[in-house]
Amino acid sequence: MTKLLTQKSRDILQNKLNGKNKLLSYTFPIDFYDPLDFFNYQSSTFKGNRFFWKSSDGLLWTVGLGIAASISADDADKRFQITNNQWNRLIKEAEIDNPSGVPGTGPLLFGGFSFDPYSNNEMEWENYGHSILYLPSYMLTVAENQYYLTINVVSEDDRINIDTLRTEGNQFVKQLRKKNNSSSVIPIKIKSSEEVAPNKWLRSVEEIVHVLKTTDVKKVVLARKLLLEFENNAQPSYVIEQLIEQQPTSFIFALEVGDYCFLGASPERLIKKTGNHVLSTCLAGSIGRNHDEQEDQKLGETLLKDHKNRFEHELVVSMVEDALKPYCAEINIPNEPILMKTPDIQHLYTPVTGKANNDFSILNVVEKLHPTPALGGVPTNAALEIIREKENMDRGFYAGPIGWTDYQGNGEFAVGIRSGLLNGKKAFLYAGCGLVSDSVAEDELKETRIKFQPMLKATGGESL
Numbered sequence: 001m002t003k004l005l006t007q008k009s010r011d012i013l014q015n016k017l018n019g020k021n022k023l024l025s026y027t028f029p030i031d032f033y034d035p036l037d038f039f040n041y042q043s044s045t046f047k048g049n050r051f052f053w054k055s056s057d058g059l060l061w062t063v064g065l066g067i068a069a070s071i072s073a074d075d076a077d078k079r080f081q082i083t084n085n086q087w088n089r090l091i092k093e094a095e096i097d098n099p100s101g102v103p104g105t106g107p108l109l110f111g112g113f114s115f116d117p118y119s120n121n122e123m124e125w126e127n128y129g130h131s132i133l134y135l136p137s138y139m140l141t142v143a144e145n146q147y148y149l150t151i152n153v154v155s156e157d158d159r160i161n162i163d164t165l166r167t168e169g170n171q172f173v174k175q176l177r178k179k180n181n182s183s184s185v186i187p188i189k190i191k192s193s194e195e196v197a198p199n200k201w202l203r204s205v206e207e208i209v210h211v212l213k214t215t216d217v218k219k220v221v222l223a224r225k226l227l228l229e230f231e232n233n234a235q236p237s238y239v240i241e242q243l244i245e246q247q248p249t250s251f252i253f254a255l256e257v258g259d260y261c262f263l264g265a266s267p268e269r270l271i272k273k274t275g276n277h278v279l280s281t282c283l284a285g286s287i288g289r290n291h292d293e294q295e296d297q298k299l300g301e302t303l304l305k306d307h308k309n310r311f312e313h314e315l316v317v318s319m320v321e322d323a324l325k326p327y328c329a330e331i332n333i334p335n336e337p338i339l340m341k342t343p344d345i346q347h348l349y350t351p352v353t354g355k356a357n358n359d360f361s362i363l364n365v366v367e368k369l370h371p372t373p374a375l376g377g378v379p380t381n382a383a384l385e386i387i388r389e390k391e392n393m394d395r396g397f398y399a400g401p402i403g404w405t406d407y408q409g410n411g412e413f414a415v416g417i418r419s420g421l422l423n424g425k426k427a428f429l430y431a432g433c434g435l436v437s438d439s440v441a442e443d444e445l446k447e448t449r450i451k452f453q454p455m456l457k458a459t460g461g462e463s464l
């Protein structure tokens with residue numbers, strides 16, 4: 001492996017974006033390779049610089065190892081534009097060899113954005129800042145059951161060309177095919193779990209409900225966190241494996257930055273763009289599941305008819321419609337929500353489809369959508385002020401946009417919920433819920449307990 005391709009320092013790579021550096025990218029089909037084994041490949045080399053993504057429909061998996069370039073905006077306020085500009089500059093001059101042209105192959109940026117650009121980063125989120133996206137050195141893409149490997153290099157060394165990458169690619173695949181080169185996955189042993197200040201949270205809910213009853217503010221999403229301690233160091237690959245198995249209909253994502261890994265199983269798409277096809281998801285309003293099929297159906301019917309939940313949901317639909325309209329030549333939104341069921345919870349769900357117009361750029365649209373009232377509230381800014389005042393924590397990337405965009409402008413972002421941040425023998429899990437004027441504090445606490453479940457189960461924790 002050439003030294004250039006294993007360059008790990010993020011800062012140096014960040015600077016690379018400013019000089020005469022050029023992106024070279026080569027993509028070729030390979031035979032079956034398990035995405036999780038790929039994530040684990042040579043973990044001593046790549047740990048800290050990896051990402052994992054499985055779309056909710058299971059049709060697209062992308063796994064990145066190493067960093068050819070990373071983009072993290074220093075001006076939080078302009079993070080979407082900065083990311084977009086740097087990315088466009090990089091791909092404009094790039095030399096790309098990708099005969100397949102399949103969405104999700106070739107040069108691709110994967111990463112996320114913090115929920116609130118104005119929050120002060122608490123220690124655990126320092127590495128992430130307010131935005132961080134990777135262009136990986138090596139990337140596996142599984143698209144509709146075809147396997148592709150992409151190699152990216154950003155360099156000003158003009159001795160490197162696509163042929164160099166071809167040779168590198170052949171060598172890399174040979175190494176991949178050797179037995180026992182992905183480290184074994186060790187289960188997590190949980191030691192303790194602690195809900196952080198649940199009583200204070202309940203009081204905050206009551207205070208916010210009072211505001212919702214007496215002012216024009218209609219909805220505020222309030223979150224809380226749970227602290228886990230483990231007997232051993234938690235491996236992201238173990239948690240990813242559990243999530244894939246336990247949450248088959250959700251987006252599975254992981255974004256590793258140094259010793260930290262933000263990961264989860266989100267049921268909620270923010271935006272997807274394939275060619276000019278646009279897909280968005282309105283998801284808000286929740287109720288539990290029941291093992292008995294009839295009881296479960298009754299719960300679903302109760303949710304569909306419930307005024308409080310319908311209102312929570314309606315606010316999301318109308319904001320998403322307003323945000324997408326300027327970017328879509330056509331937009332289709334059903335009048336009534338349907339149910340989306342995951343193993344632990346059921347939600348009110350309105351799928352949104354549309355046709356992108358020429359102004360549609362996925363990062364710009366992410367900026368316009370985030371935060372939807374599913375994670376922030378209505379009106380957005382008033383809700384954000386209340387969250388800053390009452391939540392008493394830094395959400396970091398929880399509830400922020402997480403996903404990818406490729407050099408052809410395709411991409412998909414989910415919101416980073418049902419998620420947590422792993423760090424050695426510790427983890428922080430996050431869950432929130434939409435408060436409206438007729439919210440009942442205890443019920444909302446129970447709703448967040450259900451929302452902790454996917455990550456708790458995946459980390460070996462017990463039900464709350």
Ligand SMILES: C=C(O[C@@H]1C=C(C(=O)O)C=C[C@H]1O)C(=O)O
Nearest residue numbers: 284285286374417431432433434
């Ligand atoms: C905020 C979360 O979930 C959101 C809140 C929901 C609700 O309050 O009904 C439902 C789905 C999500 O949009 C979370 O899971 O942490």
Ligand SMILES: [Mg+2]
Nearest residue numbers: 285286433434
């Ligand atoms: Mg709710």
